Amino acid sequence: MQPNDAETNAMIRVHDLSVVYRQEDRPVAALDRVSFELDRGDSLCIIGPSGCGKTTLMYVLAGLLAPTAGSVEVGGQDPRRGRAATSLILQDYGLLPWKRVWDNVALGLQLRHYPPDEVARRTRTVLETMGLWEFRRAFPAALSGGQRQRVAIARSLATAPDVLLMDEPFSALDALTRENMQDLVRQIWQHDGLTMVLVTHSIEEAVFLGRHILVMSPRPGRPVAFIDNPEMTMDAYRQHPVFHQRCSAVRQLFYEQNGHTRAQAG
Amino acid sequence: MTAKRKPALVDGLIPFAVAAAVLGGGWQLLSWAVHSPALPPPLPAVWSFFTAFRHGMATHLAVSTMRVLLSIGWAFVLGVPLGLWLGRQPALDRLLAPLLYILYPLPKVAFLPVVIIILGVGDLSKVFLIGIIVFFQILVSARDAARAVPSQLVDSVRSLGASEWDIYRHVIIPGSLPDIFTALRISVGTAVSVLFLTETFVTERGIGYYLIDAWSRLAYKDLFGGIIGMGLLGLVLYVILDFVETSACPWRHL
Numbered sequence A: 001m002q003p004n005d006a007e008t009n010a011m012i013r014v015h016d017l018s019v020v021y022r023q024e025d026r027p028v029a030a031l032d033r034v035s036f037e038l039d040r041g042d043s044l045c046i047i048g049p050s051g052c053g054k055t056t057l058m059y060v061l062a063g064l065l066a067p068t069a070g071s072v073e074v075g076g077q078d079p080r081r082g083r084a085a086t087s088l089i090l091q092d093y094g095l096l097p098w099k100r101v102w103d104n105v106a107l108g109l110q111l112r113h114y115p116p117d118e119v120a121r122r123t124r125t126v127l128e129t130m131g132l133w134e135f136r137r138a139f140p141a142a143l144s145g146g147q148r149q150r151v152a153i154a155r156s157l158a159t160a161p162d163v164l165l166m167d168e169p170f171s172a173l174d175a176l177t178r179e180n181m182q183d184l185v186r187q188i189w190q191h192d193g194l195t196m197v198l199v200t201h202s203i204e205e206a207v208f209l210g211r212h213i214l215v216m217s218p219r220p221g222r223p224v225a226f227i228d229n230p231e232m233t234m235d236a237y238r239q240h241p242v243f244h245q246r247c248s249a250v251r252q253l254f255y256e257q258n259g260h261t262r263a264q265a266g
Numbered sequence B: 001m002t003a004k005r006k007p008a009l010v011d012g013l014i015p016f017a018v019a020a021a022v023l024g025g026g027w028q029l030l031s032w033a034v035h036s037p038a039l040p041p042p043l044p045a046v047w048s049f050f051t052a053f054r055h056g057m058a059t060h061l062a063v064s065t066m067r068v069l070l071s072i073g074w075a076f077v078l079g080v081p082l083g084l085w086l087g088r089q090p091a092l093d094r095l096l097a098p099l100l101y102i103l104y105p106l107p108k109v110a111f112l113p114v115v116i117i118i119l120g121v122g123d124l125s126k127v128f129l130i131g132i133i134v135f136f137q138i139l140v141s142a143r144d145a146a147r148a149v150p151s152q153l154v155d156s157v158r159s160l161g162a163s164e165w166d167i168y169r170h171v172i173i174p175g176s177l178p179d180i181f182t183a184l185r186i187s188v189g190t191a192v193s194v195l196f197l198t199e200t201f202v203t204e205r206g207i208g209y210y211l212i213d214a215w216s217r218l219a220y221k222d223l224f225g226g227i228i229g230m231g232l233l234g235l236v237l238y239v240i241l242d243f244v245e246t247s248a249c250p251w252r253h254l
């Protein structure tokens, strides 16, 4: 990933992206001239203070929100045109409480008009790989937080995406479950060759899952630092000294930004 | 999901036994206290309900049930889609809100004379009047329910490639169902009360007419037999609604 660089292999291109919300005719700038590129099969973690526009950025990448200014390309096209191979996992899972696990996971396939036997086959496969087959008839409310998160991931993998967008997917999980899920996502990312963008509040998570880390300024969000993290593919990275050094480095950058936040809020 | 709350028939009947005991007991005590022919004790009233049921009250009840069902029916068929749709059109909703809030609390029963002039004295005017009252209840509930569906659910389903109709089908409609059932339960109560009122005017059929007729004849046992009939009408409708709700919203009954 390089800021402002026209590379040919880029899966995600964001150029001078700004987003301004209108709230009762008062403009609220959420993102301010954000630019970056991310290669196919690469991973990017975004951290930044609360309210700096991270969710907004994910919405733009998923095509749910139009940029106010600037341009965004995912897989060479405008995400607003609806890109079937992009999957989004939202902050609080976005599972439908009224659908059983099976129906939640099958939904993406059904909405894209796969034939019923193909829906059944793919749903079964992904549920089995994620260890969820025995819960297929359960409603989300009857699952643990970790299981629910697995279902959300299963649902976004069922359509075989090549871009996976995750907005604080693990923030509601306890520490152990969280590490398990991080391991799972990293496995999937490596195995499936996905291009992955993940928003997180956890520096450790960013360093564990991001081959690149983008630190944002307080609102309106601007990129204030890009950190390369090539060692993240190592086995047992969490135990590695480099992991801890990188966490400290990111933490230092991050708190320089948080100082700004306090000054602005105070 | 499994092994929870599967009431046996007997367990299911206990609440009804409790209701009968409390109502019957209270009624009996009250009638002892009042000690007037205007409040007969429950057993003779129940007896007169059964005899009256075989001698004509059944038709009155059937006519009334049909009026209530038709009224709630048209109000539901129009009110739910319109309400759900309004709930997703903030601009239009803001435009129509004042109109809605003027019409909604207006005592529409006051228009009964006009309604009778326009629609006649038959079933049509009754079904219209009951329905229009219930319609606003259902409309407003459906609109609020659609508004309350978390936007993140809509967004996440949209990101899976959903069309606007898919959003209604998979998110808005199921998400609003519990509130719509609540609205329907309230509607049953409203409909039965308004029904009574409309049936006291120029008609000779319906449980409301039956009550007024018994009253004017000072036939208090018949009057209370009729009240029991009206109560049972409400009870049956509620039980049916509960049953439909449990099967339509299984995620609410884990």
Ligand SMILES: Nc1ncnc2c1ncn2[C@@H]1O[C@H](COP(=O)(O)OP(=O)(O)OP(=O)(O)O)[C@@H](O)[C@H]1O
Binding pocket: A021, A022, A023, A028, A029, A030, A049, A050, A051, A052, A053, A054, A055, A056, A057, A219
């Ligand atoms: N629909 C909206 N209308 C108006 N303002 C909005 C809207 N959505 C977000 N905002 C504002 O835009 C800014 C960025 O919001 P966003 O949700 O993208 O932040 P975030 O970085 O994801 O925050 P968090 O870390 O708390 O999730 C916030 O100040 C927020 O108040």
Ligand SMILES: [Mg+2]
Binding pocket: A054, A055, A056, A091, A167
């Ligand atoms: Mg957010």
